[in-house]
């Protein structure tokens with residue numbers, strides 16, 4: 522990883538995904554969670570202010586060490602204990618059926634082996650547990666989707682491996698998790714980055 526990926530990108534992400542509007546989406550996505558939660562792509566802890574008090578512990582996975590430093594204030598301000606358990610969502614150091622829920626926000630776009638990461642989510646979720654997701658991905662608009670495919674390699678290069686054109690509904694369903702709720706909507710910003718997948722998938 523170069524200087525840009527290690528030092529600059531985590532700070533850009535912290536600002537870009539730290540707005541009030543995005544905060545509202547985060548709050549809505551994770552409002553109903555309880556117990557223990559695996560968070561893939563914990564980053565700078567941008568979800569921490571929105572976890573409800575019914576969450577007891579968050580197991581965090583993320584390779585970005587600078588983001589972990591940026592998370593310090595949010596961690597200090599939260600009553601929820603956070604344990605860093607790894608750097609790759611595709612290899613989670615937790616026992617089978619050991620967490621009540623998993624969370625991924627703006628992260629399934631970036632994990633290189635996303636299929637394996639979703640299998641790991643399924644493995645560590647207890648029966649009846651849920652994955653909650655809030656992700657940008659492949660647009661339903663064929664014109665936008667064509668552009669997303671065209672610019673995907675460029676996006677990966679400058680955004681730390683982030684893909685523009687992942688179909689998260691298809692990826693999640695392929696992992697064996699069952700999508701129970703899915704919302705598609707757009708957020709403000711460039712069309713290639715604003716097509717959202719938000720919902721819940723159960724084990």
Ligand SMILES: C[S@@+](CC[C@H](N)C(=O)[O-])C[C@H]1O[C@@H](n2cnc3c(N)ncnc32)[C@H](O)[C@@H]1O
Pocket residue numbers: 534538561562563564565567568582583584585588608609610611625626627628631632633
């Ligand atoms: C766009 S950021 C989103 C951060 C945070 N989830 C949020 O909602 O603000 C994508 C995150 O995925 C993390 N990431 C990249 N590869 C990963 C992997 N293999 N496993 C877990 N997280 C990964 C990055 O370090 C980064 O923190």
